[in-house]
Amino acid sequence: MFFLSSERCFCCTKTPARFCIPLVAKEISEMMESEKRHSGGRPKKVIKRESATGVRFTKAEYFVVKQKALGTGMRVTSYIREMALNGNIIARTSEEERHFIRQLIGISNNLNQLAKKAHQEGLLTAMMHFEKYRNIIDELLEQLKQ
Numbered sequence: 001m002f003f004l005s006s007e008r009c010f011c012c013t014k015t016p017a018r019f020c021i022p023l024v025a026k027e028i029s030e031m032m033e034s035e036k037r038h039s040g041g042r043p044k045k046v047i048k049r050e051s052a053t054g055v056r057f058t059k060a061e062y063f064v065v066k067q068k069a070l071g072t073g074m075r076v077t078s079y080i081r082e083m084a085l086n087g088n089i090i091a092r093t094s095e096e097e098r099h100f101i102r103q104l105i106g107i108s109n110n111l112n113q114l115a116k117k118a119h120q121e122g123l124l125t126a127m128m129h130f131e132k133y134r135n136i137i138d139e140l141l142e143q144l145k146q
Helices: 021-034 061-073 077-087 095-121 123-146
Strands: none
Touching: 021 077, 095 123
């Protein structure tokens, strides 16, 4: 609450209270304390990892660990933590499976182009191309089953 202009400051009688620096600073600090402050930023983690430990590797050892982590699709620190706690990690996809997935993605792009061509040129030309791609997909699915 601000003072009326008729009130005078206690430290200097000639200055109106609303211009007195110590009183204004006190009022501002009281207003700030009364308001609830929101702390912005990232929310606090429920489980916080507080302990840190260092592991030293030779260049060859680090290269091996890094390659194993890349093979599982994890970062090196996550890989080391998981291996220390559980002792085994199941890879998400193998290199061969990733190769098959890339081929399937390419074929799906080709099928989209076939649909566009079918609308533009007619169904007969699109059907010939479609049969070819269907056979390739069948072969890939057979290889994935093995």
